[in-house]
Amino acid sequence: MARADIGIDLGTANVIVYVSGKGIVLEEPSVVAIDKKTKSVLAVGEEARRMIGKTPGHICAIRPLREGVISDYDVTEKMLKYFIDKIAGKKGFGKFFMPRIMVCVPTGVTEVEKRAVEEASKEAGAREVYIIEEPIAAAIGAGIDISQPNGNMVIDIGGGTTDIAVISLGGAVVSESIKVGGDRFDEAIVRYIKKQHNILIGERTAERIKIEVGSAFKTDDNKTMKITGRNLVTGLPVSIMIDSKEALEAIDECAEQIVAVAHSVLERTPPEIAADISDTGIIMTGGGALLRGLDKRIEDRTGIKVTIAEQPLSCVAKGTGSALSSLDVLETGGAFRRK
CATH class of the missing domain: 3.30.420.40 (ATPase, nucleotide binding domain)
Structure with missing residues (x-):
């Protein structure tokens, strides 16, 4: 029976998986496409993300994690199982692959939220489940000796x-x-474009603005980009130019x-x-x-x-996986929870 240690950065935006001895083996968006008629999973990860905002009525592309915690337990379980099965198949771990899994959670989550992560991981096929707080995992992944x-x-x-x-x-x-994180920045940009330009844009366009021209600090380097959205007066598509100064104004409060x-x-x-x-x-x-x-x-x-x-982007996942080799130090420091 093949054994392995897995670290999972179960993020609101992305799931990143680290396998001991192999490194980062999977990085995909935390999105699941569900057929509402049959309740079946149609797509997971990147394939499902491409469906956001473009699905017919009976298909729903959802993100089962909100603000760092599970908002839809059943869908999270299915998503985790899909990713673990995908890793097992890709890496040749064998049919009876049952790993030890360390999953990171935000600082200050409730006991109920921690149990939801533990149970979802167990149902997805984990042999043992450990919970670690994100900044601890991030520090380990960044190469800091936290002991x-x-x-x-x-x-x-x-x-x-x-x-x-x-x-x-x-x-x-x-x-x-x-x-407050990347999602809040995106939402702030959507609101700003709507208020200042009377144009409605989607979250993927807002993310592009954040990445390409976004800035949290005043700078002389004022980048520009062209975006397209729906004019709220005419209802028709329209294109405008957005620059770094406007992006800063949009995300200033979140920053x-x-x-x-x-x-x-x-x-x-x-x-x-x-x-x-x-x-x-x-x-x-x-x-x-x-x-x-x-x-x-x-x-x-x-x-x-x-x-x-x-x-x-991969620090938390790396740290989460590496943490399994130093459980005693982490337990002494109170940095993780053993299930």
Whole structure:
């Protein structure tokens, strides 16, 4: 019987899977397409994401995770089972593949939400399930030795949440999670375009704006792009140009919330650990870390150097998988829960 350890970054926007000895083996959107008539799964991942906003009435493309937690248990279970089966088939683990799985969750989730993740993972085929908080996993994935008595600060910005933690001796000394992430940035852009231009755009167009011209810090580099949406007066498609200045105006409030929480966490950090962070700096991980200028904005407010981790999108998944080899250290620090 083949055995393996799997780390799963069960994100609001993407599911990233790490397998011990093999690295990242799967990275797909957290989207499932369901036939409402038969209740059957039609597509999962990237194939399902392409259906968002384009499905007929009887097909529903849904995201079963909202703001970092499971909003639809049954669909999440089906999605996890699909991905685990896909890995088992691709990697030749064998018919009786039953892995140990470490799944990350946002800081501060409730016991009920943790149990939902555990049960969904067990139903999907896990032999043993462990739960770890996202900033701890992100720190491990970014190459930080969290077992040492040194203070490190991690800001992990995902699709549904931003998790900020000060870590030392295998656990979080101070931490906070807010329900602001990539999705909130997208929603803010949709609202801004609707209010300022009287045009309705979809979430995929909003995401393109965020990635291509988005900025969280004032800059002289004003990028522009052409977008198409539906004019709310005529009902017809119309194209306009959007620039970085408008994108900043759209997402400014969301970016400020993240910066304010980072500042608040630092204020609550013990002096000795704060001194360590002042020396080592702040590490940013997650897809949101790639938003242009957000690192500079946090650095400007806190006065502490901010570094974006190498491969920030996969840090949490890597850390989640690697954490299974150091369970004792993490359990001592209170960083994970054993099921």
